[in-house]
Amino acid sequence: MKKMVSDGYPLCDIDNSATPRLPFVYNLTIFYSEADLRGDEALMVATSILMFALAVLFFILNLFSRFSDGSANLNPSIRIFLSSMLSLFLPATSYLFSEAKNQSKAGHLEDLSIRARTILMWMLLVELLRKKVESILLTAGIQVYSHTVERGARVVWLGSLIFFNLKSTGKKALYGILWVLAAAKLVQRFAIIELAKRSFAYRKNPRLLSAYMAEMLKLPADHHRHLHQKAADEQCSPRSDDGGGQPRWSDALRSCNYAVMGEEDLKREPGPHGYKLVLVKPTPTEGVAAADSDDDSTSYSYIEDVVTVGRIWRLADTNLLLRRDPRLKRLCLSFALYKLLRRRLEDLPITHLEASNCHDLIFNGLLVEKGGRRGERDAAVAVIQVFSDEIQFLCEYYHSIHPVVVASPFFFVHNYILFPIIVLALCLLMLTLCSNGDVHYAFHSFTNDNYVMSTGILKMAGCILRRASRSAPYLFCSIDISITFLLLLTLAYEEVWEVIVFLLSNWFMVSLLCSHTSSATWRTHRVLRRVIPAIVAARNTMMNQHNVRIKQLSVLWFSRPPLPWLPLPLSTTGMAVVPMEAKKLIVERLARASYHAHPLSNGMPVVLSGEHRELSWACDSSGGVAEVILVWHIATSLLEARCPGQKGTQPEPGRAAATALSRYCAYLVAFHPKLLPDDKDGTKFLYAGVKRDLRKLMGWCAYYCSREVDVSNKLLDIAVQQQPQQGTSKVICKGARLGKALIDKYKDGARESVWKLLGDLWTEVATYAAPASGEMHVKAHKEALVGGGEFITVLWAIATHTGITRQEDSVEPPPPSASVSCRV
Structure with a gap:
């Protein structure tokens, strides 16, 4: 048996000197x-x-x-x-x-x-x-x-x-x-x-927030105005405007009392139906000593002490930091909405009154907010970013590997x-x-x-x-x-x-902003007031947080990489930034879907309302929304392959939104059928049949390796046949027929109208799939958070907050709300 040494052995020359014993x-x-x-x-x-x-x-x-992701x-x-x-x-x-x-x-x-x-x-x-x-x-x-x-x-x-x-x-x-x-x-x-x-402030927050929202919505309008005026007097800041007499910041946001931080210090008392909160400090009355009231004020907080969305928005009128970077105050709004949405994931309902209030806040407040040169697209981007940040908060709360949730x-x-x-x-x-x-x-x-x-x-x-x-x-x-x-x-x-x-992290930034809002020391101290700008500069340098991305899938295996030896499965399921055009169309559509005024659909009304009414057969809902998605996805892919955009020219309106949303919806059918309104097993069966028939039609090798033009030629041959080939599914035949019809219209000069139709239709389909169909659907969105969330979950969050539902899912009609005038 070998024996270890304990005093040394000449093996290495570490120095230039004699060989040491190591x-x-x-x-x-x-x-x-x-x-x-x-x-x-x-x-x-x-x-x-x-x-x-x-x-x-x-x-x-x-x-x-x-390497480039700041998520926890x-x-x-x-x-x-x-x-x-x-x-x-x-x-x-x-x-x-x-x-x-x-x-x-x-x-x-x-x-x-x-x-x-x-x-x-x-x-x-x-x-x-x-x-x-x-x-x-x-x-x-x-x-x-x-x-x-x-x-x-x-x-x-x-x-x-x-x-x-x-x-x-x-x-x-x-x-x-x-x-x-x-x-x-x-x-x-x-x-x-x-x-x-x-x-x-963390685990027990949903039940506290439910009680808070119930009491907050009961507050009379004159008390909201009192809080508004008090904050304005303290800051000595009259409302600024944009020069035309219009308020620069929306009243809905300036008076919003959604809690960002501090609600855990409210005076509360547990009861048989949840917590009972005291939001407004009681005035001294006969029989109640003023000293007792003062003692309560030192022990508890009231709504004036809670950092709310309204306090942050009002401070932004005069605060250089918040005016220079409006994303900061919108991040606080995302945090407040995240707290409210957590209740839905933990089996606490969102009331119709609260949904109506939030609908007004988003579509009459955030969406119409104007600042400087903000236009329609910038407003839509801001709305999508708010809810994307909210979903990121949810992902990190349930699946964080770092202690960012308690960041302060x-x-x-x-x-x-x-x-x-x-x-x-x-x-x-x-x-x-x-x-x-x-x-x-x-x-x-x-x-x-x-x-x-x-x-x-x-x-x-x-x-x-x-x-x-x-x-x-x-x-x-x-x-x-x-x-x-x-x-x-x-x-x-x-x-x-x-x-x-x-x-x-967003958590630490929100905590800093709340300290900045609630404490004058943070705004005047020569060191503390420089902390937030320094962290914002570091975030902008190191983290890529402002592009909402969606996964992409081509059922026809189009858009393959230029090098044929690259692994195709990795190329067909990729990531893409959500086009700004798609964000604008989606937010516009959700703004119109005010309860039952413009109900969401699977795309049929979009086709019937335009100049291509004869294509309405492709929106037949008997096979479910998954069939509509696959039919229109095949047709959109064919049109994109046979009629590509000209380099150096402006793409047709709707093209970017249609292609991105088409591939994303196809990805949902393939990988996340639980997030769609149809039954999961039925969607899986439908997609598996389409894939099987495509491989059988073209041959396994040709399906995965052929050029786009070869695949599209075979599908167009199917479109002109009177009788479909044996083994070809109804979805493939309908998609091929629809694709040929769109190509013919495109070549006949209806380029813009065809892509506008597709842009509007895919927007309709994506928004139609967003609202929850039931508790299983909500559970599916919660499970999707483990992977960082999906774009459809962002749209689900908007629909859940604002009370937008599919007409067939509405069991009880909500109370009518005020008319909505949205400028997108």
Whole structure:
């Protein structure tokens, strides 16, 4: 049996001086130099190579999964992959450690061998990295506690490996400090979850908001005017206008009392039907001492103290920061709407009165808001961005991997300043305990007992890497060193990135804006007033947050990459920015859908109201909206392929919106049938049949590899046949016939009218699919949040807030609202 050395062995020339003795290098490489690769030790070498591959993949995914994304949630496919890798790390490292420990005992070593300690280091680093794939679950349930208990058991087990196997003071101190970090991170994460679950600002907020909205909507109009006038007097800011006598900011937004932050401090009392809130401070009456009233005012907050949307909008009249960047105040509106929408996802209804109020706020307030040169398209972009940010808040609340949900200046100080100080104190305590109270000896042994610390890890790594190409033992040893380096770099990257995401998150920005609004100190202090502009500048530089994207799919496999060897499935399901034209058309359509005034449809009224009424047969709803989507998608794809736009010329109105929404709706049919109004199984069956018939019609190879012109020629041949070919589905035949009809009209000179029809029709179909059909539909939207949400979820949020429904889904007609005059 090989025997480790403890005093040195001439292996490396680190300096230009004589060859030193480096026991670390010798003890780490001797296993590979004496290993019998034809025996049991071959499995250990193979496991080390597997560990290296896992470490490389883990590092790459961590580095590039957040390269240009400031979100605190993680793509589900990446999360599953990282979770699987971590699950492979534990058994692999446990096996390696067990074997290395047995070899240490067989070699009659007093302490663990260097190889065993290296593997123990991997286990500690992997445990510290586990938070990368674990969500901060603020929702109640046994799952939270089971994850915590499981991770706690692993931390305790690692502690036993350290304190029962390491004898040297310095080695025990080094690994004990890493163990303290893992245990402290576990306690920190558990404390954040528990505090948030018990807080009325986070977990308990939906029920509080329901009571708040019920009481707020009951407030008389004169009290709203009083709050408005009081705030204006305090700020000494008469309403500004745009020069034409029109108010610059909408009254609906200036008087909006939707809570952004601070509602958790309201005076509340639980009752049989929820919480009872006191929003308005009671005036002293006979029999009630004024002192009692003053005491209440110091103990509780009232609606004047809550940071509302109206307070922020009124402050924007005079505040340079909010006037210069209107996106900031709209972000606060998104946060207030996110709080209201959470109730719907947690089985708390949104009343008709509240929906009517929000409808007026969005379509009579936000949509008609004008500032400077804002036009129709900018107003639509602002509306879509508000609800896109709202969905992002929901995604991060339910699936965050960083503690951004509780982001605030107070939390930043405690979590990223005070907590590291406490951990540092615990590390010093661990160092002291390992040396039985002799601090001087502890620091001395910390360096002397760990050869890497005394010699230098970079020098040691350089020594091994220089010889890796000439010696197999050094090659395998370099793999072990690389694994350690990669895990250390990943851990450092994760810690730094967590702070960056926290500081640049929407949550922290909203918290800063609320502090800026509620406190005059934040607006006048020479340091504090510069914090928000600095973070806004960093957000604009580092994060791409202003483009709403949608996924794209071509059923006909059109728009393939120019290089034929690229993987086609990745090219046909891609991402695209939602065209500004599509945003404008969608917001215009939703603004007209005021309850039953202009009910949503599957596109039939759009065709019947124009000059192409003879195409109404393609909107037959007997096969459901999925059939309408596939028929019009095939036709739109054919028109786009046979009649491409001219380079250097302005595209026809409706083309950009039609092509983007067509492919997005086809993507929903293929991958998210639960988000559509039709039955999920029926939609899956329909789509599978269309794909099967297309492959059968064109041949498997031709379907995936043929050029667009070849595929379109075959479909147009089907369109002119009197009898469809056997095996061709009704959807394909209808799509081909419709595509040929559109192409003929386009070539006959109706270019603009054809694309305008398609733009309006796809807008109608997309908005028709948005409102929820029932609780299963709402659940599907909630499940879609794990992947960052879908664009259809953004439209669902607008419909839910404003009370827009499909006519067939309306069980009870809502009360009539005031007439809506929307300028988009």
